Amino acid sequence: MNLRPCAIFFEMTVSEVRQRYLDFFEKRGHTVIPSAPIVPENDPTTLFTSSGMQPLVPYLLGQPHPEGSRIVNAQKCFRAEDIEEVGDNRHTTFFEMLGNWSLGDYFKKEQLAWFFEFMTSKEEGLGLDPRRLYVTVFNGDTESNMSADTASVEIWEKLFSEKNIDAKYIELDTEENAAEVGMQQGRIFAYGAKKNWWSRAGIPTKMPAGEIGGPDSEVFYDFGTPHDTKFGKECHPNCDCGRFVEIGNSVFMQFIKQKDGTFAELPKKNVDFGGGLERLTAAANHNPDIFSIDVFNDARMETNEKTKLFERKNISPQEYAEEFTEAYRIVLDHIRAATFMLASNITPSNTEQGYVLRRLIRRAFLKSRRIGAGEKIFVDIAATYAKAYKNTYPRLTQNLEKIQNELCKENEQFSKTLAKAIKGLWKLFNDDSKDLSEKMNGQILFKFFTTEGFPPELILEQYNNYRKQEKLS
Numbered sequence: 001m002n003l004r005p006c007a008i009f010f011e012m013t014v015s016e017v018r019q020r021y022l023d024f025f026e027k028r029g030h031t032v033i034p035s036a037p038i039v040p041e042n043d044p045t046t047l048f049t050s051s052g053m054q055p056l057v058p059y060l061l062g063q064p065h066p067e068g069s070r071i072v073n074a075q076k077c078f079r080a081e082d083i084e085e086v087g088d089n090r091h092t093t094f095f096e097m098l099g100n101w102s103l104g105d106y107f108k109k110e111q112l113a114w115f116f117e118f119m120t121s122k123e124e125g126l127g128l129d130p131r132r133l134y135v136t137v138f139n140g141d142t143e144s145n146m147s148a149d150t151a152s153v154e155i156w157e158k159l160f161s162e163k164n165i166d167a168k169y170i171e172l173d174t175e176e177n178a179a180e181v182g183m184q185q186g187r188i189f190a191y192g193a194k195k196n197w198w199s200r201a202g203i204p205t206k207m208p209a210g211e212i213g214g215p216d217s218e219v220f221y222d223f224g225t226p227h228d229t230k231f232g233k234e235c236h237p238n239c240d241c242g243r244f245v246e247i248g249n250s251v252f253m254q255f256i257k258q259k260d261g262t263f264a265e266l267p268k269k270n271v272d273f274g275g276g277l278e279r280l281t282a283a284a285n286h287n288p289d290i291f292s293i294d295v296f297n298d299a300r301m302e303t304n305e306k307t308k309l310f311e312r313k314n315i316s317p318q319e320y321a322e323e324f325t326e327a328y329r330i331v332l333d334h335i336r337a338a339t340f341m342l343a344s345n346i347t348p349s350n351t352e353q354g355y356v357l358r359r360l361i362r363r364a365f366l367k368s369r370r371i372g373a374g375e376k377i378f379v380d381i382a383a384t385y386a387k388a389y390k391n392t393y394p395r396l397t398q399n400l401e402k403i404q405n406e407l408c409k410e411n412e413q414f415s416k417t418l419a420k421a422i423k424g425l426w427k428l429f430n431d432d433s434k435d436l437s438e439k440m441n442g443q444i445l446f447k448f449f450t451t452e453g454f455p456p457e458l459i460l461e462q463y464n465n466y467r468k469q470e471k472l473s
């Protein structure tokens with residue numbers, strides 16, 4: 001009997017991708033440095049480390065780094081501004097950013113070639129199919145008098161042609177235009193400052209004096225999922241439909257903003273590369289859902305086991321599936337972020353980092369109740385993360401008991417807050433001396449939100465319950 005050979009598919013793990021990246025750049029003269037803490041040490045301007053370059057700013061400004069001019073690491077990052085995006089296939093608040101830096105050493109030619117090699121090499125990198133890679137470059141910015149990055153275009157053309165890929169160059173400039181005209185079989189796309197300029201403050205005109213930045217070149221992995229016209233007529237690398245996921249960004253950090261609003265060249269030209277570890281792992285496994293990577297496996301199972309599907313009216317199965325998926329991803333993400341924060345000695349409070357942590361736990365609490373899993377699973381989810389990161393971040397295991405206690409404490413406190421707020425809200429609904437518009441007055445609801453910490457979506461849910469009961473009686 002002739003047996004057909006089975007296709008054996010080995011999934012790459014987060015640890016493997018991290019290690020491969022560090023080894024790849026170490027072999028090319030970089031020194032591996034540890035991740036800086038998630039709360040910046042000498043930077044009171046921001047609550048969390050949100051990119052790999054943040055702890056390296058003094059060195060990008062010209063101060064010599066004790067480890068030399070080529071540095072590589074995996075940095076724990078937290079981006080509060082992405083909180084509303086979590087729930088789709090690719091956003092998380094907490095993530096690890098793989099980063100390599102040239103501090104006045106190599107520049108565009110080496111950087112783009114190395115990252116391309118890392119992505120495509122089966123032996124040393126991720127073995128990605130180069131035909132699934134699309135790149136973007138800076139199209140210039142008249143307002144800040146910055147010219148287009150034609151050097152990067154030439155480098156990318158050469159790199160793709162070495163793989164026998166015809167790399168057509170297309171100027172898309174704005175997302176609006178891109179959604180209108182589409183990709184036109186291009187491979188290298190130029191966008192304006194909004195998409196291909198990087199500084200911590202955003203586009204050149206938003207940068208304060210003294211801030212550093214530069215043009216960047218991003219790489220997108222094409223998961224080949226169908227385009228959703230909800231996000232625009234045509235798909236393109238920066239489209240939000242989820243087909244293309246950004247997996248790496250090479251920033252050519254060479255400018256500093258002056259007091260008079262103009263830009264000066266930094267004493268040395270730097271490279272600041274950042275690539276989301278979770279996304280790179282998803283690309284290596286050709287799975288567009290980053291919540292399917294190994295570090296989430298046990299947490300996903302834990303959540304799925306406890307989940308109860310509710311009978312839902314007025315909502316299609318498709319809408320229900322979407323809402324459900326979004327909710328469970330939020331739970332996985334927020335509790336992972338909370339676990340890392342608690343391991344860094346942040347505790348829930350009403351100010352600064354503690355407030356963000358509180359918001360994460362409370363948001364996860366509501367979403368977890370929504371999918372019937374409840375908040376009690378948080379302690380088990382935290383344990384799955386301690387296990388998943390046992391070797392890389394042992395602090396999670398060392399502090400697990402404390403982390404779990406804090407999660408329970410915060411859950412209990414929030415349960416009480418909720419019960420009290422629900423009581424107050426129903427008292428208001430049942431108050432016959434006020435008419436409906438007065439009861440649902442924005443100011444009153446805002447008070448519930450700010451003083452009772454009662455989220456608007458819950459106010460609405462309680463109100464709908466009240467209306468339902470009213471109709472029944």
Ligand code: SER
Pocket residue numbers: 050051052053099198249250251272273274275
């Ligand atoms: N600073 C860039 C980013 O955060 C690249 O590291 O995307």
